């Protein structure tokens with residue numbers, strides 16, 4: 001029965017074949033020493049109602065996702081990690097090569113810069129929860145990922161419902177546009193307190209650390225965004 005619970009958590013419907021049902025148990029004795037009934041497995045990944053899933057079930061669902069073609073290029077999914085009681089949820093765009101190999105968000109060069117940015121407001125990665133809009137490595141980094149992001153956003157929505165953060169910090173244009181359902185540019189979206197509509201969670205938009213590595217001139221504006229985060233969380237005394 002443990003396997004059935006597992007399959008249920010993954011959103012896989014189990015159908016018993018009529019001819020193998022027995023009157024007393026409803027389950028036939030099985031051949032080959034396998035202690036499970038015969039099953040037909042129908043994937044039901046199309047459903048975007050994940051409201052019944054807890055953290056563990058959600059992570060299993062993500063790890064088996066084949067909703068878009070990005071699953072073909074991944075080493076593994078990158079679910080997200082950190083403090084499940086965090087006030088601050090940090091959302092990036094997608095795993096890079098390092099994240100795909102290690103199965104963890106923001107562990108590469110962009111992650112190192114993110115750590116330094118958080119330190120500047122006296123936070124560390126264990127204080128926050130970090131994840132991405134996309135849970136799989138986009139093999140072609142240059143192509144638009146908005147369709148994949150739309151499919152994948154059901155997982156992020158459930159993560160936000162479970163986490164109930166006080167504030168979301170969205171990093172980069174893809175994350176900002178996906179979470180706000182907006183076509184506005186990052187420049188237009190920065191500097192205001194937005195709301196992630198499904199859970200009415202306050203949200204601030206800033207530069208992606210990978211973009212800051214390429215364009216360090218924007219680091220001053222990113223610092224302003226971090227101070228905005230700090231003020232919104234109500235910890236101004238924590239600034240250096």
Ligand code: URA
Nearest residue numbers: 092093094096105106
């Ligand atoms: N860029 C992201 O958006 N997320 C990561 O996890 C790593 C790089």
